[in-house]
Amino acid sequence: MTAHIQATAYICIMKRYALTGFVIAVAAIAIVCQPSAVAQQKVESMVGVVEQIDRNAKTATLKTDSGEIVKVTTVDSTVCLRIPAGEKTLSKAAPIKLEDISIGDRVLVHGMKTDQTFIGQRLVVMPMAEVAKKREHDLDEWKRRGIGGIVREVNSQTGEITLELRGQGAGTRVEVGTTKANFRRYVAGSLRFEEARTSTLAELRVGDQLRALGDKSADARSFVAEQIVSGAFKTIGVTVLEIDQQKHEIHATTLDQKKPITIAINQDSVLHRISPPVAAAIAQKAKADAGKASPPQPGQKPGQPVIDVQQMIDTLPAVSLANLTAGDVLAVTGAVEKDESRLVAIKVAAGVDLVLKALAPAPGKPQVVRLSAGLPSVF
Template sequence: MPSLRTYPIHRSLLGIMLAVSCGTPYLIGQAPSTPATGAPVTNPTRFVGTVTAASAGVLSIKTDAGTERKVTVPDGIKIQRIAPGEKDLSKAAVIQFSDLATGDRVLVKIAPEPTTDPVTAISIIAIPQADLAQKQQQEQADWQRRGVGGLVKSVDPGTGIVVITSGAGATQKTTTLHISPATILRRYAPDSVSFDKAKTAPIEVIHVGDQLRARGTKNADGTDVAAEEIVSGSFRNISGTIIAVNQGAMTLSLKDLATKQTVTVHVGPDAQMRKLPEMMAKRLANITKPGEGASTAGKAGAAGSPAGGGQGTQQSPQGAQPGATQASGENGRSARAGGGDMQQMLNRAPAIHLADLQKGDAVMLVSTEGTGDVTAITLLAGVEPLLEAPASTQNMLLSNWSMSSGGAESAQ
């Protein structure tokens, strides 16, 4: 599956403290983390993790706390397999040790003795890696099909209504989300748009300006959504020019065009970095100009729509969406209302690394919150034509991209 930076994935729960498939230790009572192999074991009864090796009656498991465990599996203990999302253990199938494989998610109950690894398993509940992959692909497709995202324009905890905006310039779109008691609400960690790090949080933590992603049942034009699941977060959008690049420290110094202050940006291995080709940057700049896209869209609707009988409109890579106006650009490409094609353009831009950046390059990035020292989450280079756009347009462009490629709708 794509990384969890790419799509919010609705995590499976087993109930009765069994979060075998979800990779979220807070769902199983926050069992204490354990030391390395050979050190005293502080976990009293059980832990959750992923199988890294299985041979000769011994499992190697990387726990959700990040430690490596060795587990002896005696003959005759109960090993069960369940489907992702299944909460009823009465539906579990009994399997053999030989059925366990690398990548499987497991909940291991251990004996109180010995107190050092290898510990002895009393029982094991597993979800096969292949079943997880299939489930996550289904979830990914559902987020793409029924998902919406953008910046929070307003939030009313009393009525459960959140309004978000997406797109930029003439393609900007407003969507109203309706939150019910059944809606699953999660909040991104401050330093990541990775869904597996998001935790449950009430609607009161959602603020104006937050980035938000939701999925649910849409009305005909997609402007009204009965939300089933929402994930939101507060991040900083920065546009500026690189002053210096330090590859050894994995940082770059940036002059923030908005504040005129120097910002140190840490670029970790999880940062998503792309560079816009010059023509793509110019096209995006034209799309985001106020009024520019609307004018072009009107001409395209007259000349290229089925009603007009025209032949000049080229369909977008994803096909025409119901109610979406298409606009023919100078390269014969289309710009869908709502910013869909802008997201696809950004996702298709070539990936780069810190070594590809140099002093004087203009960049736009989504980072952790901070003033003089931040960590990059997503970074876009080759943006010189876009820096003439209003700050609000730049922010919208970044938020659409980071929430779609960094948190849905990418993987085209």
């Protein structure tokens, strides 16, 4: 499952990439442009999406990127500006009124916080339509100019990373130049790109998963990166003990060490259930990788490669937490955290017991497929 984390932990999160650039650029400009009288006061900033507008009360309710609900009150001196998608300065910003702001718009607010409300001094708005357009543009750019994979080597002296590709060109190794790249790294428990903190090459470790935006060389052996986002992830097998629907948590024990663990499910988590045909294909792939290839599946010609495991899982219908029950065996992928008793799920695949049953050796025979964290490496 970690081999395809880019499909969920990177590409999905890259949809938000444009918003972060917009926030950083405008924040710097707006702070510099504050009037001197205001600069002497404690000015705070926040970024969020408009959830409610009360034009009579001259307020806008935002849901910030940290999840907080904040009511912003505007006054006669409040400045509202609209900025086009992709702009890095305020040179093309146009003055607007509170009435021009709509639900779903993304807003950067500078002002002063009181006990009851947040007094907005400057609101810089990117309209929802512009946000969607920019997201689509950046997602397309990451698809066209992005690569992703597993870090195999880090050369701190040359600033180069050896990346083993995943997805298109899987298994190929590419030398990634990073001397001009901006680094970001996911924080523990979060897969939101806007929450990813500034990072450096020094934080990269062998085994990290990384996605880079930039340009390939003509021979596709090297890559010059402009943007890099990385994280450390792991996939483990667990057996469900109990489902807590209210807290969106799964209480389970690990397959290998039988230790208790809590799996947290959030809005970014993706859940699937492995069907019997897919379980058979996964078992076949695991045996093939172990050098003990099983006979071809029905309809598959000898020598024909097995369909990619994660592609098969990803095409299965999504399920909800309510579809899981005690006794289910899961493969769970999440970001590595210091607290090993808890894991925030990126991907959850139920039905792993079908795979393990297909891999079980005959009585008196040794286990052919080596398991790690209770799972075959194909996960």
